[in-house]
Amino acid sequence: MSESSVERPGVSEFWSSLSTEGRWLLSTVVVQTLGRGLTLPFTIIYMNEVRGISLDLAGLLMAFIAVVALAVTGPGGVLVDRVGARRMLLFSTSCQLVGCVVIAFATTPLLFALGFAFLGINFGVSWPAFNALVAAVTTGETRQQYFGINFALINLGIGVGGIIGGFYADVTDATTFTVIFLADAASMLVPILLLLGPLRHVQGLAERPADDDAPGSYLAILRQPAVVWLTALTFLGTFVGYGQIEAGLPAFARSVNEVSTRVIGFGFAVNTATIVLLQFVVLRRISGRRRTRVLVVMTALWAVAWLTLGLTGVVAGTLAAAIGVLAFNGVFALGETLLQPTIPAITNDMAPDHLRGRYNAISAGAFQAGTILGPVVAGVMIDHGWSWAFIAMIVAGCSAMAVLALVVERLITPAVNGIAGPAAPLTDPATGEQVVAD
Template identity: 35%
Template sequence: MTTAMGAALRRIQLGNALSAFGNGFTVPFLFVYVSQVRGLGASTAGVVLATFAVAALVVLPFIGRVIDRRGPLPVAVAGTVSAAIGSMGLGLADTKELVVAAAAALGAGIAVVQPSLATMIVWCSTTATRSRAFAMQFFLNNLGLGVGGLLGGQLVDTSNAGSFVRLFAIEAVMFLVLGATVATVRLPKAPKVEDAIPSDRSAGGGWRALVADRAMVQLLVLGFVMFFACYGQFESGLAAFAVDVTRISPATLGMALAANTAAIVLAQFVMLKLVERRRRSRVIATVGLIWTAAWLAAGFSGLVPGAHALATTLLISTYALFGLGESMLSPTMAPLVADLAPTRLVGQYNSAFALVKQLALAAGPAAGGMMAGAGMYAAYIVLLIFCSLGITVLALRLGRRLTPAQENPLRHTVVQRRVPSDRELVAA
């Protein structure tokens, strides 16, 4: 990696960490803010949360092509401006219409920023350094969210709407800081995407080429199951199971969420060293097994109501195991998307993966909430165990379609350096 690329990557990571810090100020308190502080009711708060997903689903199918045509930098800046307007709008809005409109601007802005930043990281890294770059992004995101949530909890006052205005103002400023930071980044003229060849060279551009890429389609299916089975359950089915079946208090649930963040922060770089020289499909398959153990622990926590300490330990272990799996995925999934993408379609591939993530994050809470509402907790745990085992099966099947460079770019690079060229052989 050149010095210029390293400097650009550091700026991107810094801006991303600051925006995550600002986001952490508001995310844990959004439902309470809309329903209670602004007095708009739980139904309006639910509509606001749904608006985030809808806004993302509206913009993501189109934003990839814009990134590939215009470049990720101007798109990222536009996204941060939209997110800042939406965030400040949420802080000032006092009617249902204004709150929903602000949530749409914020949701669309964040949805635009995510694939743009991912594409910028791809442009400023190589196949050998990409895993570390995305692992650092994930680490800083979680650290920023955790610290922001901790400080936000100290500043918030449900009896004072002005305290929430302050939180949303901080978030808006952090988005603008992100925009200003990435605006100063000097990107290379072309992305450093080696060994990125579409499966079907006769296919057209955009979505047509992506759909023709069977490895990418399999990765998208895998990604949907993955986000559905883990991330989509944190604030819906799993939280309801913890409170209604395991019988833990909301305060203990907060400890479990903290355990998830702590596992990510503490294990991220240890996991990076363990997985960066191993086959990516095998790493993802291992995550499926870890998450299977997590769901089994959650299920057993509901079977020992008389042993509250054991049940609580099992439930907290569930969240910690999820965090361990997440720390293995961060240097694996996003770099694999980049290494599958043709050079001209890096933005398209990143936005497609972000779209699948949003679909899963919409379907996951809906399914989990419905099953929890119906009291189908046993079926719920069984479903998620099968989804986690499905991750393992899908990952191993995906591995059959990956090239050695896509499976393990770091080891492939080392092997290439050791193999002498024809000219060297002739000289010898």
């Protein structure tokens, strides 16, 4: 079957191909991420303007979340493989709930650090646990679509939550911030009840095959060239992408493009709207195509986005500069719709069932490292006035990503790369064991 001849599935086909467990897991995403959207854009404002914590200390406290997440990702991946994805996801979501409650009433840096530690545990453990659980209830092309649609729903929930939080939160009334963080905590009850109820039999746990005597340590996994290069690709994608979108982009837009904070806010709205509106359209277009080639297209889009942002810096403070910031967010978001379905799908199609937690933990660790290093580099370069060097570095990083994607293509099978190949074995969602289809 050629790439061009693959039938493009629609929404109804995707939904009908999902197991009951997959539908339950997907249908609650917007609700639980809406709570996250209520607080995500306003956490640092809450610390600084409501609780009186200086901006520099507030920034360090926010970075502490990623540091904790990076520290727990490795052990979390091992536990996912040993006790099951459902149990670990239940644990991590409970940590998120506790963290939000602590932050809701925090008044000192120490209490914020405690709350952020719980959030970091959730971020570090939930990635390998959730992805392993998704892989347990999906297979083949449905798995790639699932990751893409899940990403769109996350953005929808966060976007709607951000709008509601923006209207409700008031820096002159600390109670409003307490309420939105408690609402964030309450939204975690949705996945917790789901995991204790309809999904209680989905363990996301697979026994090691009797004929498999290969070591399953992180070191052994990282000795595989495909894993190494895919991990490098994930880190670089985070460094030039997500590591900059929350730090490098706002800093560049304010200090170089000289646009207002309102334009930056509208830019993030454009980003969210693009993902929500185009994700399923993109999924239909990339269905049956080489995932690595999709990643190459994504790197080209990101390079164009960053060049647009840099060039409009020449006309700083003008309408053209504002349009450049908005255009950046739209093009960058289009690239995101290509990234999110592909790397997680490659990772989980590559991973043996009994090591899925570790494989996803390696991917999550690369992501966390990129989100830590990206803002640091952006801050130093933009603060020193090296704006053109910053843009050049990001574009060079995008080019390096394209090269890495082609390297990965040579190291993985066609089936892992999303094109014709042997059918992936089905997995019993209750036991995680492979079954033979009739």
